[in-house]
Amino acid sequence: MATGIADRDVRLGRACLNCSGQFDDLFCACVMKVLNGEHCIRRFEPGAVIAMEGLKAPFLGSIVKGVVCQEISLADGRVQGVTLLSPPDVIGNPLHDNSRYTVTALSEVEVFCISANAFGKLLYDLPLFRLRFLEMKLSDLERARNWLTVLGRRSSTERLAYLVVRVAQKIGFSTPGNGTADLFVHLPITRERIGAFLGMTMETVSREFTHLERKGVLSARGSRVIKIFDYRRLETIAGIDDDGGTID
Amino acid sequence: MATGIADRDVRLGRACLNCSGQFDDLFCACVMKVLNGEHCIRRFEPGAVIAMEGLKAPFLGSIVKGVVCQEISLADGRVQGVTLLSPPDVIGNPLHDNSRYTVTALSEVEVFCISANAFGKLLYDLPLFRLRFLEMKLSDLERARNWLTVLGRRSSTERLAYLVVRVAQKIGFSTPGNGTADLFVHLPITRERIGAFLGMTMETVSREFTHLERKGVLSARGSRVIKIFDYRRLETIAGIDDDGGTID
DNA sequence: CGTAGAATTGATATATATCAAGCCTAGTGG
DNA sequence: CCACTAGGCTTGATATATATCAATTCTACG
Structure with missing residues (x-):
């Protein structure tokens, strides 16, 4: 890949080379240093509802362990599955206070949680983190669009x-x-x-x-x-x- | 919205307050200054194929005028429509050399084009541009996922x-x-x-x-x-x- | 071993696709 | 300016895939 981003610092993307990635490749040691303790780990039992569509999202976080699914419900009860999440996928959107999806733990789940403010700070201060997050979201977008062909055709x-x-x-x-x-x-x-x-x-x-x-x-x-x-x-x-x- | 990003500089997102937005709100005057002439405008007639799925993308750019559609084809010819684009939507993905979609002009179209390198530079150097792009892609992602409910349910x-x-x-x-x-x-x-x-x-x-x-x-x-x-x-x-x- | 939720299977209904014909409409040329 | 044409749109008859309704049957778990 010889894109503009790649030329610059894409090496830092998938796994941070500057540190031994603690937790996972999104919240590596470099990120943890900037975060300076502002985080917690939350645990969920299988079947636990982590967030409800339309309601205030309880946190922003990255999955450390387990599998999670996100679904959208229509007014009449029809449900559409949207994503299966596994480490190090992100739960929540830093640009919205409310969850767009109903988020359910499918197994025993652990999430590395930080506040929206801390997330914004990381995005602002760390080129590495910012790039990694953009990369994740661009590939989420591609996968969602490929899924459209599954449902439509x-x-x-x-x-x-x-x-x-x-x-x-x-x-x-x-x-x-x-x-x-x-x-x-x-x-x-x-x-x-x-x-x-x-x-x-x-x-x-x-x-x-x-x-x-x-x-x-x-x-x-x-x-x-x-x-x-x-x-x-x-x-x-x-x-x-x-x-x-x-x-x- | 009281998210981490909003607190910081989201004001700069939807329309740059520092300048009178030339072209559109993605490539405002501030962005143009950094870009320093490294761009061109491309025009397409209705029906023109702007990019072909799987082939090298001809450019990265933001639509200035007109309407464009992106489609995905399956091997046997089935086609799934993916997005309708209008100003200031972005054509192309800074992380891929090849186009994921077949991109077609639906009207007379003008695109503000820059190289992948220049795009990477903007993303790297300008917090404003970077935030705006992330914002666009996060909302693309949401719209794609909502569209899943349309096709599925x-x-x-x-x-x-x-x-x-x-x-x-x-x-x-x-x-x-x-x-x-x-x-x-x-x-x-x-x-x-x-x-x-x-x-x-x-x-x-x-x-x-x-x-x-x-x-x-x-x-x-x-x-x-x-x-x-x-x-x-x-x-x-x-x-x-x-x-x-x-x-x- | 018994139970409850999950999965399978069958019979039937229904929505949408397919195939086929004919009809508009915008654009072209006489 | 009008008739002609080609591509796009509509409509109908029929086929087909998938949903719905209704029993069983399986599996994991207590």
Whole structure:
């Protein structure tokens, strides 16, 4: 990459080279020094509602541990899943007092929290932090727009395949425990929530799992741990090809 | 708003108070001074393809005049509309050399263009510019996520109503010319492209215009200039209520 | 082992896509 | 100035994907 930013200080982005990153690569030791103790760690149990759409956001923070989901609700109760967050994703928007999303812990979660003021200070004082945050938000934007193609233009099988691949990329594969080489992905959400992300019903999600199973791509029967037999094929169905040209 | 950023220098965001904004509120006179002549204006005819998805982006720039659309294509030719751009929206991503979208001029368009290096310099040197850009991208992100609810959870009538309201908000109402008080919105896109934005076919778009017409909400017969009889009702159908709680 | 929530499966309904025809409308050239 | 044309729009008939409603069945957990 030879962009203007890259030429200057993009090395400082993904992981701060000036320090051994404490907590994670957003709040590294350099950032912590400027922050000077103005922070706290909050913990949430699985299922805990961290923020409510439209209400005052309780804090700004970066996830240290666990998985979180953000959803938007319509007036009549319809729900659209928006993002799955994992470390070091940011919860909250420094430009808004109110949360735009309902934010729910999907596992045991820890968040490194700072005040909006402290966040503003970091953004203002630290080129490194500012760049890293901009980088995160630009890639959030790209992912959200790619997701539009999923909801607008893909069939239910394609959508489900897309979600499984993205979850695998985001949360990683699980190790089976027994010494086999099989690929497992743990989906941290119910079929209903999968449906909320994919704009379809729980029943259709279930049926599409069955279809993918009959095709020999994966197995998910009644469980949230998915065994993947043919990851390449799954990527193809999803319309994702990370080995070559970026299709999505 | 009493966020950390607002406390500091958000006044400089939406319109620079230090200068009389030349061109627009992104490239104000202050920015121009730092830029020191390193820019050019590019013009495009309606229908011109400004950038192609996956190929090297020709420039970074801010729209000065006209309307532009960004679309994502799938391998098999399906197209998803992503954004409608109008002044002073930014074309291009300072962190990528390649365009993520196919970018098309919908009218006569002028773009204030600078090099990626110059863009990086502005981002680095000018807190004002940097904040404004972050602000733009955070609101792009919010709009993209709200659009997810449109594609994932709304019926075709609701989707169409949503699009009309958003276009009206973005591009503004047209004045009828004759002295009537009627509201007109000029849609800068064909039914097919409307469909690409809404994840539906041209035919369904057309049918839903007819439905809205039968309901007495608007009239669009065969034309891109839409007459709106009941804007409030349109907003209600769209699930947008800008006079009160933010629903979308 | 029993229970409750989650997941699957089936039958049917419905919204939207697809295919196909015809109709407007703006722009062109005689 | 008017008829012609091409692209865009509308409308209809039909097909199809997905939703909805309704039982079971599975799984994790007490």
